[in-house]
């Protein structure tokens with residue numbers, strides 16, 4: 268590299284060096300991954316915007332025709348059922364293997380999770396396994412800290428690069444040895460997101476939904492061979508759009524039968540379908556954004572995961588996210604008696620009636636060993 272022979276005087280202004288480093292030293296992943304294809308980005312824009320339009324339409328229509336109790340029941344019931352499809356199925360059963368179950372229940376949870384419209388099963392689980400592998404580093408697909416994690420990694424790489432240049436210059440006799448404290452410039456506080464309010468907002472947005480517009484982690488397939496080997500899961504994954512459509516049609520049919528009107532049926536699709544998807548989406552995405560920013564850190568984990576009371580309850584137990592990162596294979600996320608965890612209650616109920624086996628929980632010793640005292 269010819270660039271090495273003439274070190275720039277002010278390295279912070281040397282974008283050429285930074286660009287070269289960012290391409291050669293740091294693979295473009297996480298917060299800096301290349302954009303997804305235009306077709307995929309359009310699809311995700313539709314997935315994000317259509318449920319919002321659905322909410323507006325649902326409100327406008329309900330204003331004129333009157334929302335009936337069945338529509339609220341379909342919204343809340345659909346949210347709990349498809350939400351559990353994500354939390355019990357996609358997350359705890361398929362991604363983390365927190366318990367085992369029958370083929371019928373495997374298909375049941377996989378189909379319910381697909382109805383949440385958060386992407387097909389293999390993509391969901393692959394992305395989430397990469398998230399656990401690289402939590403809150405620059406390779407995390409959806410960390411609110413990705414920007415600063417990348418900055419830290421880049422600064423460290425640049426620091427090593429500068430050291431190498433200095434050594435080369437000193438050997439060549441055209442530079443004075445640098446004082447040791449110079450290195451401290453590059454030791455950033457890893458607890459920071461990109462500085463300031465703007466950094467917080469951009470980090471939050473990236474972790475919440477912005478990451479959807481980035482290409483999937485390049486080697487994601489390496490993370491899901493076990494899932495691809497399961498014929499039931501292959502079947503459910505292949506027909507993702509079918510389950511999605513059924514999830515919109517069912518509430519329409521139920522509401523139509525109950526109200527005996529076409530308007531009632533349409534409102535069923537809106538409230539029990541699109542608005543329900545909107546609610547499940549943003550609560551799930553808040554686990555990635557809010558639960559890596561705000562809340563208690565009760566257990567040692569090598570990331571910024573938090574136990575967040577609001578999303579512990581709304582997220583059907585998934586908001587006890589620091590617990591989860593400390594004990595990823597645990598079927599129970601709400602580890603304290605007061606940490607409400609509906610998904611755990613369902614899994615425990617399945618175990619009691621013989622539908623869940625090999626239910627994994629951290630031992631008392633492991634809990635004590637990872638407990639933060641400070």
Ligand SMILES: [Zn+2]
Nearest residue numbers: 398555572588
């Ligand atoms: Zn996480």
Ligand SMILES: [Zn+2]
Nearest residue numbers: 395399591595
């Ligand atoms: Zn997880």
